[in-house]
Amino acid sequence: MAMPLLADPNFRRSVTCISEHTVEGAVGIVVNQVDDELNGGIIFEELGIKISCDAKRIPIFIGGPVHHNEIFILHGSPLHWHESFVIGEDLALSNSREILEAIALGKGPQHFIICLGCAGWGPGQLEWEIRQNAWLTSLCSHDIIFQTPIDERWETAIKRLGIEPELLSNLAGNA
Numbered sequence: 001m002a003m004p005l006l007a008d009p010n011f012r013r014s015v016t017c018i019s020e021h022t023v024e025g026a027v028g029i030v031v032n033q034v035d036d037e038l039n040g041g042i043i044f045e046e047l048g049i050k051i052s053c054d055a056k057r058i059p060i061f062i063g064g065p066v067h068h069n070e071i072f073i074l075h076g077s078p079l080h081w082h083e084s085f086v087i088g089e090d091l092a093l094s095n096s097r098e099i100l101e102a103i104a105l106g107k108g109p110q111h112f113i114i115c116l117g118c119a120g121w122g123p124g125q126l127e128w129e130i131r132q133n134a135w136l137t138s139l140c141s142h143d144i145i146f147q148t149p150i151d152e153r154w155e156t157a158i159k160r161l162g163i164e165p166e167l168l169s170n171l172a173g174n175a
Contacts, residue, residue, distance in 0.1 A: 001136045001157050004168055010065045013154045016119050017074060017140055018126075019085065019093045026121040029074045029093065031113055031145050032153040033062040040114060043071070044104045047097070053106040059150070063115025072118055073099050076111035076146060090142055111146035136161060 002014045011030070018028040040058025044051050063072050072095050079092040081099040086092045102108035121129070129135055138161055148156050158165045 001138070001154055003134055003136065004165065006134050010062075011119070015144065015153045015157050016064070017087075017091075017145060019074075019087050019118075021126070023123060025123050026126045027066075028119045029061075029063040029072060029113070029115050030119055031061065031074065032150050034059045034150055035062050035116065038116070040104070043114065044100070047100065049097075049101050049104045051104045053104060055104060058103070058114060061113050061115040063117045064119030066118050066120040068117035070117065071095055071100065072115045073103070074113045074115065074145065075099070075109040076142065077109060088140060091140060091145075111142070113145065136163075 002011045002016075004013070006012060006014075013032075014030045015032045016028040016030050018026055020027045038060040040053075040055035040060065041051065043060060044055050062068075063074075072093060074091070074093055076090055076092075079086050079090075081092070081094045081096055081102075083096040084092045084094040084099075099108055099112075100114075103112060103114070126135075130137065136158060138157065141157065141160065144153055144157050144160070155165050158168070
């Protein structure tokens with residue numbers, strides 16, 4: 001979760017699900033920023049995907065400033081779609097046409113977020129930002145990602161840590 005005074009507008013009050021973190025860097029998806037001008041209907045129509053669900057009601061998230069023209073789907077079970085990267089026992093990241101077609105037909109995973117773009121950090125960058133007090137970390141929460149109202153995800157995630165967001169300090173320290 002972004003700390004309150006994180007200056008980067010791409011991450012202001014954001015909740016980011018880290019999907020991969022290695023010595024080469026980190027990749028994640030912002031799960032609480034929606035593109036107000038797009039919806040699933042627009043995306044499916046642009047891609048020529050047949051629709052049988054109320055696709056206009058599917059929000060499109062701004063997953064981050066990296067690869068902002070690419071579609072990513074963060075989803076729950078079933079996890080094994082073509083080109084899926086399993087993050088945990090109940091969470092995967094996919095970007096195949098197969099899963100988009102299934103979602104458009106109402107046959108995809110029950111829980112999903114369609115995003116344009118992702119967040120990315122170079123080697124050691126995310127660790128440095130955490131030491132600079134830019135981020136709070138916690139385990140991934142399926143219910144915050146998929147069931148908590150979008151505009152409540154940041155505050156709910158921080159409160160789960162036992163912290164009142166308005167009491168957060170922007171001062172960092174090491175003991």
